[in-house]
Amino acid sequence: MSHPDTLIAEDLLLLLMDDEKGRLSASSQAQPLLGGALLVQLALDGAVEVEETNSRWRPAKVEARQVAGTDPDPLLAGAWETVAQKPRSAQDLVSRLGKGVREQLQDRLVAKGMLERRQTRVLGLFPSTVWPAADRQHEQQVRQRLQDCLVAGAAPDARTAALVALLAAVDQAHKVVDRGALSTGEVKRRAKAISEGAWAAKAVRDAVAASQAAITAAVMASTAATVSAGS
Template sequence: MTLIAEDLLLILLDDDTGTLSHSDKIQPLLGGALLVELALAERIEVAEKTSIWSSAKVAVVEHEPLEDTLFDPLLDQALATIAEKPRTAQDLVNRLGKGAKDLLLERLAERGLVRPVEDKVWGLFPRTTWPAADRTYEDSVRALLQGALVQGLTPTPRTSGLVALLTAVGHAHKVVDRGDVPAKVVKARAKEISEGAWAAKAVKDAVAAAQAAVTAAVVASTTGAAVASS
């Protein structure tokens, strides 16, 4: 079984060119995906604020390796990081997402879902792209998104978490075949799913915190880039 972070990468990768949409935002996105995964596994929670001056912190519900059915080294490492000390979701999405992209892409390649292609930009700068090798699994993920966002089907918690992450970067309406459905309708459906009652409150609070943290990180990086170029 793939992680939500891996599903997210597959969705954001162009199948033909192997380049990544929102590459400048991928670190907090993947960190957010790890938080969402742990929230759905009910291994983390958002602790109540201790004062009006403090920010809500993410805490581990029970710090031990995940059960065999859920165990993944990357998730267990994320749990260990969260358990070190109280941190906000905004801190954690960048902290957990650091270095995750390359590791996850290599895992997807090992599973035969993408393949690494080495080339050079302008014949000078080496780069690796990751075009699709087998689209079967990705197509199944897209079908679930299509059902939820366009056909109005009830999504699973896992699909809802993926929608929340895509919504954080304004991309949910771009990953489905809208047909005659206006983009604003799909965006509204994505927002409805993100905010819907599809999980227990503790889980939903943690997913909402991860989504808000990704959005904040994206805004901060965009603002920083704008200032640097002015």
């Protein structure tokens, strides 16, 4: 399992954090989204696979695959071990893999010098931790790649396309770029086209599609539960 300087999940977190306030937008979506990011990265590494199924009633299961490689990222290795326990649906996995991951990712980004951990108080009373940006260079590079694909029409690499698919699953793709003369709808359509495009092997696209659907379902269930509790 090879890995670059950051995980896709770390890039996602940087994109969705407010650089000044140090808080996460769409925080209720974080667990399934970040879990989905780990699952998608495992798929890009060839470490997981979605079974073929023709059933409309039984969700396809995700299975682990052995991959030759050295020094796997510890977070990815832990996610792979969870998948390897037994075949599970993507919807089960995105929530399972995302549990407690945001805090781990924030700690890692602080260690890399990209975020700063700062203690503050809400309403001057309640202690709270915020994570404002410390070094924005990497985040700006990620945003530029997204800008090139979603606005300028450049062909994405597999990692950028996966990032677009994950952002689209929580309706955020159009919010992380400067869309210029394009409408919100046009950027959303480009994000959808990239998500479904032929940028990776079918096995990877199957895993991305399953993760997208699982994230969307988990977010809708969370929103419904919140609305129900408030009514």
